[in-house]
Amino acid sequence: MADHDVIVVGAGLAGLRCAADLVAAGREPLVLESRDRVGGRVWSHRFADGQWAERGAEFVDTAHREVLALAEQLGLELSEVRCGRDVHQRLLDVGGRTARFDLHHSLDDDLQRFDEAMEALAALVDVDDPAGPGAAELDDLPLAAVVDALGLSLMARVVIGRDIRSEYMLGPDEVSQLMAAWMTALHLRSEGGFEGHRIVGGNDLLATGLAAPITDRIRLSTPVAIVEPDDGAVVLRSGERLTADHLVVTVPLPVLGRLWHDIPTELSRVGYGVGGKVIVQYGRRVWRDQGSDGSVRTERAWGELWETSDDMPGDRGVMTALLSSHDGAALLTLPDVVDRVVAEVERLFPGSRGLAGERVVADWTDDEHSLGAYATFGVGQLVPAWPLLRRRHGRMILAGEHTDEWCGYMEGALRSGARAARTILGGDAC
Numbered sequence: 428m429a430d431h432d433v434i435v436v437g438a439g440l441a442g443l444r445c446a447a448d449l450v451a452a453g454r455e456p457l458v459l460e461s462r463d464r465v466g467g468r469v470w471s472h473r474f475a476d477g478q479w480a481e482r483g484a485e486f487v488d489t490a491h492r493e494v495l496a497l498a499e500q501l502g503l504e505l506s507e508v509r510c511g512r513d514v515h516q517r518l519l520d521v522g523g524r525t526a527r528f529d530l531h532h533s534l535d536d537d538l539q540r541f542d543e544a545m546e547a548l549a550a551l552v553d554v555d556d557p558a559g560p561g562a563a564e565l566d567d568l569p570l571a572a573v574v575d576a577l578g579l580s581l582m583a584r585v586v587i588g589r590d591i592r593s594e595y596m597l598g599p600d601e602v603s604q605l606m607a608a609w610m611t612a613l614h615l616r617s618e619g620g621f622e623g624h625r626i627v628g629g630n631d632l633l634a635t636g637l638a639a640p641i642t643d644r645i646r647l648s649t650p651v652a653i654v655e656p657d658d659g660a661v662v663l664r665s666g667e668r669l670t671a672d673h674l675v676v677t678v679p680l681p682v683l684g685r686l687w688h689d690i691p692t693e694l695s696r697v698g699y700g701v702g703g704k705v706i707v708q709y710g711r712r713v714w715r716d717q718g719s720d721g722s723v724r725t726e727r728a729w730g731e732l733w734e735t736s737d738d739m740p741g742d743r744g745v746m747t748a749l750l751s752s753h754d755g756a757a758l759l760t761l762p763d764v765v766d767r768v769v770a771e772v773e774r775l776f777p778g779s780r781g782l783a784g785e786r787v788v789a790d791w792t793d794d795e796h797s798l799g800a801y802a803t804f805g806v807g808q809l810v811p812a813w814p815l816l817r818r819r820h821g822r823m824i825l826a827g828e829h830t831d832e833w834c835g836y837m838e839g840a841l842r843s844g845a846r847a848a849r850t851i852l853g854g855d856a857c
């Protein structure tokens with residue numbers, strides 16, 4: 428006889444959604460969370476003046492139906508993201524020169540050719556079954572091969588390479604064409620609403636809102652050390668062993684590899700993006716003085732910069748630098764990373780350094796609870812892993828963004844949690 432009906436490992440959006448749905452159906456799940464807070468990779472920072480920033484997930488697309496529905500249910504407001512929309516206000520920092528994006532006329536053709544190539548690949552993928560028939564061929568090729576085949580200008584390669592690193596948190600040679608085609612198809616579904624919104628007050632209101640009615644079911648600061656799928660058991664770091672009829676395990680795959688001693692190789696080798704964010708609040712939005720909205724893409728290791736507070740009131744402005752891929756992840760480990768970012772912002776927007784105030788660093792690779800940003804399937808990884816992500820292993824069901832069609836998004840996390848709950852409630856095959 429098991430100690431519990433259902434044990435959910437992880438109180439990120441996936442685990443919370445699953446637990447909340449089970450409670451709504453009259454079940455009594457126990458949620459075990461290693462951190463002292465809920466939300467996982469959705470973790471907002473609040474500044475004293477009421478502005479906020481996101482260490483992890485920031486943008487909500489119009490096609491993120493579960494996120495939008497949850498926001499509505501919780502009475503949360505959505506803002507409209509404006510930064511990065513206008514090529515006249517966006518900057519490109521390449522080859523030691525910073526210029527407005529629209530002044531690089533020669534880029535247009537190359538960027539369009541790349542978009543068309545990706546759209547053609549996206550048409551080959553079924554977003555609802557990314558590992559379906561014909562997928563293996565694309566899975567065995569790196570995204571870099573698409574870029575190479577187009578014979579693009581050096582400038583276009585830099586810009587596209589940066590976009591790929593920002594999107595997948597890994598370089599073009601480490602992303603499978605299938606992964607990129609699948610994500611492109613998802614973005615096409617967003618119909619212009621890609622990265623269109625933020626939750627006013629902070630995205631982690633989604634997590635705290637989901638958790639509020641079920642707090643008595645959640646044990647924080649309770650790290651699981653071992654999962655034993657066949658026995659439906661977890662061993663806590665404290666040594667306590669708990670059993671359940673169903674385990675729902677939502678931790679990212681690099682973490683799962685440490686907990687599940689017999690994890691199949693197909694799962695343990697799945698790639699994860701690396702890096703994180705440096706966030707700085709400035710006393711004034713000094714970038715606007717020079718007609719910029721603060722959006723900059725660079726070939727340097729700090730990657731990409733944008734104004735996170737573009738939809739927020741107040742004199743101050745919050746800049747986010749997304750340090751992605753290996754150069755960004757390496758930069759993040761330096762003790763003076765914030766000073767370096769502040770110095771780079773000063774180079775781009777003179778006068779900003781003296782206005783730099785509160786700073787936040789989020790390194791998701793060097794975080795034992797996530798060990799990476801989000802799943803980015805590399806060459807030959809998606810097709811073998813997908814069926815294993817979607818089926819039961821003994822008494823264990825896997826959930827989390829990495830198990831869903833909306834992989835890498837809050838939407839995927841919520842959908843996966845709901846699917847795990849449906850499976851347990853008997854209404855859905857795993």
Ligand SMILES: Cc1cc2nc3c(=O)[nH]c(=O)nc-3n(C[C@H](O)[C@H](O)[C@H](O)COP(=O)(O)OP(=O)(O)OC[C@H]3O[C@@H](n4cnc5c(N)ncnc54)[C@H](O)[C@@H]3O)c2cc1C
Nearest residue numbers: 437439440441461467468484485486651827828836837840
């Ligand atoms: C830098 C960055 C930018 C992003 N940008 C966006 C974006 O703009 N839009 C978007 O939609 N998504 C974005 N995402 C992705 C989004 O954050 C994730 O897809 C989503 O939050 C994943 O939720 P989850 O529940 O699957 O996993 P998690 O949130 O990681 O939840 C897993 C939980 O398990 C816990 N855990 C780990 N180890 C243990 C253990 N041993 N025992 C018990 N518990 C454990 C963790 O602490 C965590 O709370 C971004 C992510 C990052 C890192």
